[in-house]
């Protein structure tokens with residue numbers, strides 16, 4: 001039985017990856033940071049099957065202790081400050097978590113379990129103001145936010161540890177991936193939640209920023225398989241993971257609202273406060289390398305993803321509504 005350590009296990013991807021690895025027969029440990037109130041909603045269904053260990057990317061000694069305790073065969077470094085707008089509000093902390101956090105983790109692995117295989121959660125945000133379309137593993141980076149800059153650092157330090165120490169360290173350059181477990185601040189979940197609220201009479205309007213931003217959106221459940229596949233290769237490497245199709249925020253709204261029989265134009269308003277100091281206008285990934293070398297391809301379509309998210313939010317909100325006398 002292999003042992004995997006997941007940092008960021010309470011996040012969207014960490015919870016999907018834990019599901020995936022448990023189904024593969026792994027012993028799974030998840031690193032969590034201390035909070036005054038536990039927020040384990042995404043992993044509540046598997047708390048009796050995984051081990052939680054306390055550690056923080058800011059504290060190197062905690063990482064060493066976690067690795068000594070877990071002794072993992074595979075380390076998935078998913079923890080980060082992952083919300084792009086917050087990275088302008090907290091640029092230094094973003095660098096500490098998202099950039100230096102990766103170095104602290106790599107250094108701890110090098111000291112405690114240097115033969116463990118390491119996965120770094122790199123991001124399409126590193127391409128930013130894109131130099132070519134579509135983006136591949138060879139496309140130069142031009143990040144447009146403190147988050148993107150921090151991820152570019154973390155990406156290159158992973159390459160550097162591979163080249164300096166011969167570590168089995170790989171990066172997945174993942175394009176946006178979503179699903180019912182996505183945080184509410186990200187645009188897709190913000191839309192699916194608002195659509196459900198409007199359909200149920202709980203809200204009247206949805207305020208968004210740039211409706212013309214274009215993203216290559218996939219399903220998170222499909223993308224965690226690619227992370228695992230990278231660590232099963234005899235040779236480590238870097239892989240773009242994407243669907244190869246881009247859609248605008250407006251497209252997402254149109255499909256989400258029409259799924260419940262509404263027209264988005266009647267509800268969506270734009271709010272300049274949601275615009276970013278520097279926007280990533282358009283991202284489109286080419287995952288040919290992952291398809292050829294890993295045998296990976298996405299399963300869920302864009303339309304399927306939008307419908308899945310709206311249906312999930314409708315179910316969540318409906319279950320919280322007071323029951324009418326005739327339904328009781």
Ligand code: NAP
Pocket residue numbers: 007008009010011012013014031032033039055056057058077078079080081082083097121122123124173174175176177178183
């Ligand atoms: P997420 O839902 O925001 O989860 C982030 C996780 O990181 C949470 O578990 C959080 O713990 C943890 N974390 C943050 N700071 C930490 C610290 N100092 N020490 C320990 N843990 C810390 O993010 P996600 O969508 O699952 O993304 C997973 C990773 O992939 C992130 O690195 C993200 O930047 C990257 N990525 C995501 C996408 C995407 O589209 N989702 C695309 C490319 C790359 P708490 O619960 O305690 O806050």
Ligand code: F7E
Pocket residue numbers: 082083084122123124125174175176177185186187188190207208209210211213214215249274275276279280
């Ligand atoms: O924005 C536009 C916004 O916040 C997508 C993270 O997982 O993926 C994610 O980063 C687009 C942007 O994700 C609103 O301007 C319009 O162009 O959902 P998002 P993101 O910034 O692409 C990458 C790959 C990561 O690595 C990150 O960790 O949507 N947009 N109106 C809006 N965005 C938000 N959040 N809210 C709006 O109201």
